[in-house]
Amino acid sequence: MPKFTEAEKERIRLEMMRTAHQCFIAKGLKNTSIEDITSSVSIAKSSFYIFFESKEMLYLELLAFEGEEIERRVWPKVEEEKDICGAIKAYLHAMASELETNVLTQRLITNLEEYKVVVRKVNPEYSATKTLRSIVPLMEFIKNNKASKKLIHEDIEVIAGVIRAALAMIIHKKDVGEKIYPKVQEILFNAVANELTNNL
Incomplete structure (x- = not known):
């Protein structure tokens, strides 16, 4: 599992939230994949869970x-x-x-x-x-x-x-x-x- 500095974590997290917000609006929760979100910051799908418990929890956080x-x-x-x-x-x-x-x-x-x-x-x-x-x-x-x-x-x-x-x-x-x-x-x-x- 990669290690990120606190500054990197904050930057990546905010960028993932921005991307997820756009994807959820354009495609809905069901049709948005974790890869759609992680690809915007060039991290592996498995690294998503460093930042968010699940796609659903990210959706709720945005709401x-x-x-x-x-x-x-x-x-x-x-x-x-x-x-x-x-x-x-x-x-x-x-x-x-x-x-x-x-x-x-x-x-x-x-x-x-x-x-x-x-x-x-x-x-x-x-x-x-x-x-x-x-x-x-x-x-x-x-x-x-x-x-x-x-x-x-x-x-x-x-x-x-x-x-x-x-x-x-x-x-x-x-x-x-x-x-x-x-x-x-x-x-x-x-x-x-x-x-x-x-x-x-």
Whole structure:
């Protein structure tokens, strides 16, 4: 097994993460091989395991990193709003914008199939704490606002499901029509925010 200096390890690890991110987006987890990732840094396939426990753990690490960055950008915008209806709209618009560029998180929000493949191969506790950063704060937000009676009387999971379903519209952008998509999105987000906060 080759020996790397700490500086080499850091450089190789970052380069592998960049390559893996590109491959996972272009080909998906299943169709990305470890060789696809290690060839970018000219190391043997067996050396991959010096840096990552598995391909799935690398995928989760990338998701966690995306989640942290999204969380940092989205929630300040939500917290600026004066009322709950505005906060929900701000969340929907900010998150929709993030999903346009953060494709791994887009898959997590809109289609859980690939995520389920990963979870089957790693510790469930790890996957829950490390990769649901974009979902956990939403659940806390709903829970807190339900407690203060600012949201409709429905289960937290139902309210989160409505919000996630609205975000899933991004995968139908071409079907809706890219020209009218922003207007459709605006009307849908307004309707969701109003419905979740009506009769208050």
